[in-house]
Amino acid sequence: MNPSNQSPNHTAEDESQAVVTRRIQRLSLHLMAPSAQNYDLCIVSCSSRGKLEVDKAQLSGYMRGKHREIQERVFEYFNSRPDLQTPVEILKDDHRELCWRQLLGLVREAGIKPFKHVAEDPAQYFAIAEAVGSVDMSLGIKMGVQYSLWGGSVINLGTKKHRDKYYDGIDNLDYPGCFAMTELHHGSNVQGLQTVATFDPIKDEFIINTPNDGAIKWWIGNAAVHGKFATVFAKLMLPTHDSKGYSDMGVHAFIVPIRDMKTHQTLPGIEIHDCGHKVGLNGVDNGALRFCSVRIPRDNLLNRFGDVSRDGKYTSSLPTINKRFAATLGELVGGRVGLAYSSVGVLKIAATIAIRYSLLRQQFGPPRKPEVSILDYQSQQHKLMPMLASTYAFHFATANLVEKYSEMKKTHDEQLVGDVHALSAGLKSYVTSYTAKSLSVCREACGGHGYAAVNRFGSLRNDHDIFQTFEGDNTVLLQQVAGDLLKQYKEKFQGGPLTVTWNYLRESMNAYLSQPNPVTARWEGEEHLRDPKFQLDAFRYRTSRLLQSVAVRLRKHSKTLGSFGAWNRCLNHLLTLAESHIESVILAKFIEAVQNCPDPSSRAALKLVCDLYALNRIWNDIGTYRNVDYVAPNKAKAIHKLTEYLSFQVRNIAGELIDAFDLPDYVTRAPIARQSDAYAYYTQIVGF
Numbered sequence: 257m258n259p260s261n262q263s264p265n266h267t268a269e270d271e272s273q274a275v276v277t278r279r280i281q282r283l284s285l286h287l288m289a290p291s292a293q294n295y296d297l298c299i300v301s302c303s304s305r306g307k308l309e310v311d312k313a314q315l316s317g318y319m320r321g322k323h324r325e326i327q328e329r330v331f332e333y334f335n336s337r338p339d340l341q342t343p344v345e346i347l348k349d350d351h352r353e354l355c356w357r358q359l360l361g362l363v364r365e366a367g368i369k370p371f372k373h374v375a376e377d378p379a380q381y382f383a384i385a386e387a388v389g390s391v392d393m394s395l396g397i398k399m400g401v402q403y404s405l406w407g408g409s410v411i412n413l414g415t416k417k418h419r420d421k422y423y424d425g426i427d428n429l430d431y432p433g434c435f436a437m438t439e440l441h442h443g444s445n446v447q448g449l450q451t452v453a454t455f456d457p458i459k460d461e462f463i464i465n466t467p468n469d470g471a472i473k474w475w476i477g478n479a480a481v482h483g484k485f486a487t488v489f490a491k492l493m494l495p496t497h498d499s500k501g502y503s504d505m506g507v508h509a510f511i512v513p514i515r516d517m518k519t520h521q522t523l524p525g526i527e528i529h530d531c532g533h534k535v536g537l538n539g540v541d542n543g544a545l546r547f548c549s550v551r552i553p554r555d556n557l558l559n560r561f562g563d564v565s566r567d568g569k570y571t572s573s574l575p576t577i578n579k580r581f582a583a584t585l586g587e588l589v590g591g592r593v594g595l596a597y598s599s600v601g602v603l604k605i606a607a608t609i610a611i612r613y614s615l616l617r618q619q620f621g622p623p624r625k626p627e628v629s630i631l632d633y634q635s636q637q638h639k640l641m642p643m644l645a646s647t648y649a650f651h652f653a654t655a656n657l658v659e660k661y662s663e664m665k666k667t668h669d670e671q672l673v674g675d676v677h678a679l680s681a682g683l684k685s686y687v688t689s690y691t692a693k694s695l696s697v698c699r700e701a702c703g704g705h706g707y708a709a710v711n712r713f714g715s716l717r718n719d720h721d722i723f724q725t726f727e728g729d730n731t732v733l734l735q736q737v738a739g740d741l742l743k744q745y746k747e748k749f750q751g752g753p754l755t756v757t758w759n760y761l762r763e764s765m766n767a768y769l770s771q772p773n774p775v776t777a778r779w780e781g782e783e784h785l786r787d788p789k790f791q792l793d794a795f796r797y798r799t800s801r802l803l804q805s806v807a808v809r810l811r812k813h814s815k816t817l818g819s820f821g822a823w824n825r826c827l828n829h830l831l832t833l834a835e836s837h838i839e840s841v842i843l844a845k846f847i848e849a850v851q852n853c854p855d856p857s858s859r860a861a862l863k864l865v866c867d868l869y870a871l872n873r874i875w876n877d878i879g880t881y882r883n884v885d886y887v888a889p890n891k892a893k894a895i896h897k898l899t900e901y902l903s904f905q906v907r908n909i910a911g912e913l914i915d916a917f918d919l920p921d922y923v924t925r926a927p928i929a930r931q932s933d934a935y936a937y938y939t940q941i942v943g944f
């Protein structure tokens with residue numbers, strides 16, 4: 257209010273009323289969506305260097321492909337049932353019950369049957385899991401425990417008799433179940449499990465026992481409240497006629513009923529405890545199981561890879577405990593594939609909320625000019641645009657993993673099995689670690705409003721965090737990738753076959769290991785830097801050097817430290833190697849996806865995003881490239897400049913790029929991303 261306009265009988269009450277009005281006006285400016293005109297102005301000023309036209313529908317169609325329909329059915333169902341949407345504030349026990357009702361609704365009311373897809377069309381199953389997880393991640397995990405872990409163990413580790421007996425009950429949720437592998441003392445080291453299943457030839461039964469407190473099954477999803485069965489991983493002990501009395505046949509899986517089908521009472525010999533309130537995923541009832549001489553029929557051994565006959569003889573098509581163990585765990589990689597895929601789904605949600613907000617939020621500006629969108633700040637672009645590029649890169653890499661996994665399930669091709677095993681371990685760990693870090697970046701990018709629970713970052717971050725640990729701890733999984741790379745490296749020099757994903761090692765290991773070309777090290781033209789060949793060569797060069805150098809170091813240290821000690825001495829080097837390899841695979845898949853995109857406008861947008869992904873990664877590791885003169889100083893500068901320029905270009909189409917994820921409003925349009933709703937929401941809580 258202008259003081260010169262004050263009326264002579266102006267009072268203190270008027271003044272305080274004016275302060276309130278001014279405050280509301282100022283807040284409204286922050287919270288209401290900028291007018292279309294403002295928004296356009298901002299885009300126009302940024303697009304002076306040429307903005308790509310993106311056909312969102314085409315791009316979205318290319319991204320979502322054939323899974324669009326099933327995901328839409330999931331979203332429509334929950335959209336039509338607001339009573340089944342998880343509120344911002346909910347108690348643990350209520351959340352568990354809601355989660356169970358959500359799952360029942362999905363299966364029995366919406367008629368979406370995930371189990372049939374686990375068995376017949378895994379790609380479709382993962383698409384359902386991604387959509388369901390974006391409604392509530394607890395629901396995604398609850399569904400994963402029921403269908404992928406409990407159900408998956410029955411159909412993948414069992415035989416026809418198991419499928420005939422359990423399939424329908426698992427499918428329609430009459431048989432809710434658990435996957436009981438982890439013990440209090442052993443998580444990552446599955447071969448160290450201590451639960452025992454001893455065969456009793458007289459009664460033709462196995463006796464399941466928890467020999468000590470450290471062997472209590474811990475963290476078991478579905479165990480605390482809803483589960484009626486558990487697939488229990490235990491050492492199979494067979495009676496022998498020698499002095500030892502029993503022979504340890506290694507870890508096998510057994511179906512153990514844990515609650516009465518009618519009364520839901522815990523069965524005799526079984527103790528169940530609740531693992532309690534967790535950092536996140538509180539809609540999932542994790543529990544602890546102890547077994548005291550629990551008897552189950554011999555038929556409950558999931559006997560695909562090893563069986564026990566009526567007279568106590570063990571048979572298996574696989575010759576050693578290690579091979580059987582590898583085959584058993586190999587059948588469980590689907591869980592990892594699903595986590596990698598769902599983690600990208602989480603990244604899409606977080607990136608969408610943060611970028612949409614950053615496009616609309618305005619702070620500061622040139623003197624006497626309107627405030628600018630915070631996404632116009634270079635620092636904000638630096639935080640969010642490479643992340644958006646990574647989201648696209650991971651989308652195509654995990655989609656490819658899902659395709660390979662589906663193919664593997666059909667063909668059981670040995671090379672493909674090895675490839676999927678290493679790739680799922682690598683992508684699961686790389687993508688989930690990246691998403692976990694990005695969730696904090698997105699929260700921060702939204703300032704204080706990012707901290708309001710309703711805007712989802714808190715629950716996304718807490719629920720997703722454990723993706724880095726379950727289905728294989730990321731650090732442990734990356735070591736499997738490094739181990740595989742070293743095996744392949746050895747075989748290369750012995751002329752053996754290489755699995756598909758690693759083929760580049762054979763094709764060009766020698767080229768990568770020779771001295772960098774002093775001429776190309778100086779090429780700095782945009783065309784060269786945006787050439788997929790330059791980008792892929794740079795990624796692969798780094799991997800090949802890391803591989804060769806770690807192989808030399810391991811050989812050296814193993815002479816004095818033994819193989820375990822040498823591995824530990826080189827552990828960080830090995831982890832960097834694994835990540836570097838996974839990045840190469842991600843880039844190769846992204847480049848392929850760009851080249852295969854049929855729509856020219858989408859292809860151009862994807863090429864831009866792919867270049868940003870590649871050059872940003874190279875720039876992040878520029879020290880490595882400079883150290884060996886792979887990149888001359890001026891080329892390094894050119895890479896940096898071009899990365900910033902591409903980041904800016906991607907910013908210009910960021911709105912279209914997030915829209916192409918095609919996520920439903922109630923999943924991504926958190927109040928801060930729709931600022932007028934934020935106003936309504938905040939006024940409601942704060943009570944203006």
Ligand SMILES: Cc1cc2nc3c(=O)[nH]c(=O)nc-3n(C[C@H](O)[C@H](O)[C@H](O)COP(=O)(O)OP(=O)(O)OC[C@H]3O[C@@H](n4cnc5c(N)ncnc54)[C@H](O)[C@@H]3O)c2cc1C
Nearest residue numbers: 435436437438442443444475476477725726727728729731
């Ligand atoms: C919410 C939740 C749900 C779960 N659901 C289930 C379920 O349904 N069924 C089930 O069976 N299990 C479940 N788990 C267990 C989960 O799979 C394990 O927690 C996981 O495998 C890791 O094992 P751990 O906790 O023993 O960690 P550890 O193996 O003890 O790891 C602890 C730390 O040591 C490091 N470490 C371990 N080994 C190495 C190594 N060789 N080199 C370098 N570092 C190493 C790891 O990186 C990690 O940082 C669940 C866990 C949680 C928290």
